[in-house]
Amino acid sequence: MTRLAFSQTEGKTLPSGFAQCTGVSLKPSYYQQILAELPKVGFFEIHAENYLSAGGPARYYLEQVRNHYDLTVHGVGLSLGGDETLDLEHLERVAKLVEWTNPAVFSEHLAWSTHQQYFLNDLLPVPYTEARLDLLCQHVDQVQSRLNRQILIENPSTYFEFQSSVLCETQFIAELVQRTGCGLLLDVNNVEVSCFNHQRSPCEYLQSYPMHAVKQIHLAGYTLDEQASLKIDSHDQAVANEVWQLYQHTLELIGDCPTLIERDGNFPDLSELLTEARHADHLRTLVKEQSHAEPV
Amino acid sequence: MQNQFNAALFKQSDELVNDIKGHSTEERIQRLNVYRNNVHVSLQTALGDIFPVCKQLVGEDFFNAMAHEYIEQNRPTSPILSEYGGNFSDFIANFPPAQALPYLSSLCELEYRLLQLTNTAEPKTLSLEAAQQTLSQVQHPEALALHLNAQCQLMHSPFSVGALYLAHQQPEPNLKGLQISAPEYLLLTKAGLYGCCYPLSEAEYHFINALKQNPNLSHALPDDDGFDLGQTLARLMTWQVFDDINES
Incomplete structure (x- = not known):
């Protein structure tokens, strides 16, 4: 029942800001500049867990920003890939935030972050097994039912693969989509990072990815570890050239798609993020023009 | 797994x-x-x-x-x-390498409590003008009840951590004259969107503590010759810590 209900959200009209122009992460250091200058941005994305307080500046400024822009809400704490039952108290708080902000999309991760009563504050990987898929599907169904909307699941950045995995990542994600009716948030930087770390071809990864379910794209920067042998999904650098190229390739595969410039650390002047957003818009325009020019 | x-x-x-x-x-x-x-x-x-x-x-x-x-x-x-x-403050109190800075634990308690206050809902408060107007119309001062808002908290520290904290809210902290080993009484509350702290005298601390137990003014007055009720009320009204003032 849940799957059918959420697959019906296909084709639902998206808010125009979200659909048309690239968004950027909303961070406290940008609040006042955003409200003073109202820059041309499609939407702002928040991390749900940073906006669950009853008051204070986060909630105050979010309300102001919401008056001018579309929002997307990105959860980082539901631990959908975990062994344990979901933290219902936390789900309830997230649900209240989603009801209050009415975001264009709500997204979460193919990862786990809670063990017993402890929150580990990282997006930890899961083995791609049938048993894990069953658990993840249950959790995604549960969240979609409580939020009463389709949610998007983001592909992870991973630094190792499990021996015990029996499915490849794209198969696992495709099964998840088919069983739950969830949509996908395709993080292109994560594709670059994971494929580099596991010596795979990012283009082949995208070729086998269930692109029909992608409703949003994330772009971010990475760093290299000390030995320069692993790429780390740090979100504290500008989007790298190879990620821009992979993004362009993704757009060529799926056509235009709502996109976010994601930044979580080493914050530059807001203008730098806006420049990256404009570059994404430029690439999106090119792909739209291309699709119009193609003979029917 | x-x-x-x-x-x-x-x-x-x-x-x-x-x-x-x-x-x-x-x-x-x-x-x-x-x-x-x-x-x-x-x-x-x-x-x-x-x-x-x-x-x-x-x-x-x-x-x-x-x-x-x-x-x-x-x-x-x-x-x-x-x-x-x-x-974290309890941990620091028992963390041997931090013992050279005995005030650190108390400072962390203050920082934590202020952040939690910041994240609470903005309290309903009487504005300075509304509080002044209510007080000017009082007919039975002995029946006056001063209701503090729920976010109004007290903190007593054996160290001047409030002064230390406030000094560090400036771009260039000026610690000249700060006697860290002097005990301190603080009122913690919310000003606008943020948790904030104000230094109190010991008598003011006990007065506010009594008001938190029982809002009736006559019950809360401390037995202290140095206590200046008018001055204390003026400060509390300026800090907007009352959610109601009435004659009970």
């Missing part, structure tokens, strides 16, 4: 390493270390954001070393990280 992973993150067991793909044990551990590092560094960063004055005072290296020890023993119990660190 999670038990193994959690044990590997905190170096209690390496069982997970067998389930990691890699050409060598060294490579597998290098890959696992990314997650170990992510967990510790992200939580150290979170603690640094929650206790910025403490971090500024002890320096980044000492703070991160202290945070590392704390994280090993006290992982967050909520995905809302601004709530993390509730017992």
Whole structure:
């Protein structure tokens, strides 16, 4: 029942800001500049867990920003890939935030972050097994039912693969989509990072990815570890050239798609993020023009 | 899987390493270390954001070393990280390398309580003008009830941590004349969107403490010749800590 209900959200009209122009992460250091200058941005994305307080500046400024822009809400704490039952108290708080902000999309991760009563504050990987898929599907169904909307699941950045995995990542994600009716948030930087770390071809990864379910794209920067042998999904650098190229390739595969410039650390002047957003818009325009020019 | 992973993150067991793909044990551990590092560094960063004055005072290296020890023993119990660190001040009080700075624990208690106040809902308060108007119309002062808002808290520290904290709200902290070993009485409340603290006299502290128990003014007046009711009320009204003033 849940799957059918959420697959019906296909084709639902998206808010125009979200659909048309690239968004950027909303961070406290940008609040006042955003409200003073109202820059041309499609939407702002928040991390749900940073906006669950009853008051204070986060909630105050979010309300102001919401008056001018579309929002997307990105959860980082539901631990959908975990062994344990979901933290219902936390789900309830997230649900209240989603009801209050009415975001264009709500997204979460193919990862786990809670063990017993402890929150580990990282997006930890899961083995791609049938048993894990069953658990993840249950959790995604549960969240979609409580939020009463389709949610998007983001592909992870991973630094190792499990021996015990029996499915490849794209198969696992495709099964998840088919069983739950969830949509996908395709993080292109994560594709670059994971494929580099596991010596795979990012283009082949995208070729086998269930692109029909992608409703949003994330772009971010990475760093290299000390030995320069692993790429780390740090979100504290500008989007790298190879990620821009992979993004362009993704757009060529799926056509235009709502996109976010994601930044979580080493914050530059807001203008730098806006420049990256404009570059994404430029690439999106090119792909739209291309699709119009193609003979029917 | 999670038990193994959690044990590997905190170096209690390496069982997970067998389930990691890699050409060598060294490579597998290098890959696992990314997650170990992510967990510790992200939580150290979170603690640094929650206790910025403490971090500024002890320096980044000492703070991160202290945070590392704390994280090993006290992982967050909520995905809302601004709530993390509730017992950081207790930890510091018993952390031998921090004993040279005996006020640090109390400072961290203050920083934590102010952040939690910041994140509470903005309280209903009487504006200065409304409070003044109500007081000017009082006919039976002995029946006056002064209701403090729920966010109004008290803190007594054996150290001048309020002055230390306030000095560090300036771009260039001026610590000249600050006597850190002097005991301090503080009112913690919310001003606008943020938690804030105000220094009190000992008599004011006891007066406010009594008002919190019983809002009736006549019951709360301290037996202290130095207590100036008019001055104290003026300060409290300016700080907008009352949600109601009436004649009960």
